[in-house]
Amino acid sequence: MKLISARQAWRDALHEGRDSVLAAAAERAKMGKQGRVIGETMPSMLDSNGRCAHMLAAGLVQSAIATLPKPLQHFGHALYSPVATGQDLNIAHALVWFNTELPECSDRRKEIAYWMALAAIKSHQAFVSDREGWGAVRVCEFVRDWYGAKMDATNWARDWAAIWSAIAISVDRLDAKALKPVAAVIVRMDGRRHDGWCRWDRHDRDAVADARAASYAERRTGTVLALQVRLSAMTQQQLSRWFRRMSAYSAAYRDEWDKDVIENSHRHQRYLDRVTEYWNQRQRVGDVKKRVA
Structure with missing residues (x-):
């Protein structure tokens, strides 16, 4: 695997790009194949050096992830892991909520803001995956579908923009904390001569x-x-x-x-x-x- 960015490294370190030997054998047995068929394309099993390099890089990234506090690990997995679970998303949601400094608002708005925190995670996930972040209408629809509360998107700037901004800031800060040890691995593996030699160890x-x-x-x-x-x-x-x-x-x-x-x-x-x-x-x-x- 290539170590290009912290987000890409987190995703690829937990992704196996090809089937195991036993999985391939089971697939052939299910299809009733014995031996090779003339003209059949078979994947190469000779690239042991490339596979070892992938395993080394993936191991270093996984070790870096393991240095994070458990809640931050779940937060990163919810955003970047190809095998993220519901537990990852639930803990990420709680982490964002408890780290958000909301502006002064009523109890009813706080209830709705709790579900806006989950929408903010989904929006951030879309943005870092080269998709469009969520707008006011999408957030309102999400809260209505998940919680049943109606939000007026036409009054977003007046009623909800400040709350959404506070939650988004919390997500950005947690994202930076989660990616920091992975970014350090990328810097080290890229052959940087000393800490701070490149800005990508900080951004x-x-x-x-x-x-x-x-x-x-x-x-x-x-x-x-x-x-x-x-x-x-x-x-x-x-x-x-x-x-x-x-x-x-x-x-x-x-x-x-x-x-x-x-x-x-x-x-x-x-x-x-x-x-x-x-x-x-x-x-x-x-x-x-x-x-x-």
Whole structure:
């Protein structure tokens, strides 16, 4: 397994990507197979080094998780484990509730806020899994389905926004605490030369990338136009130097993010826009050979 981010490592450390030998044998027996069928594709059993590396990394991550207090372990499992149980979710719910500092409100609102805490966990889980976080309407529907209480989404800002914000802050803090020892394992396995050498031992890389992407999306149009104007004003010699810098930048960027550039392209829109403009400028000055379709 690759150690890319604390969230990814937590998930992959508890996930077995292939069937056991006995499971594969049982499946073949159920289908009445004896021996191999001509032309049948069989999974390779020779990658023992890769499997050992996976087991080592998974063991280190699992050991790091085990250093957390039990409630935080359940909280992390509820968010990231592929084999999370109802017990994990129940304890995570209670942990969020007891760690939330609610604004002053009535007993009735506190009852509803208790179920909003569960909705906040679900919303956070969706957000860190590259899905959209829950809005007011979704939260109101969830509370109505689980508790039977009706909430008016049209008055969300007045009645519930402060409560939801307090709960979300609690979830974020607990998430950071749970991921801290796993992030330390990633730093150590990445060959960092000393503590603090990289910011990813203090911040989750996926969360930072998502925040940057959201910030860039708000100003993307203006940023792209400004880049085009700046490059159009450059001389041929200046553009050549910019091309060399872009090549080095692109190589370093892909070395850091690898397949994530393709799998989660929305996170890397600024990089992709720069690459697009790189090829546009090279085409403009005739620095690329004509391609044949």
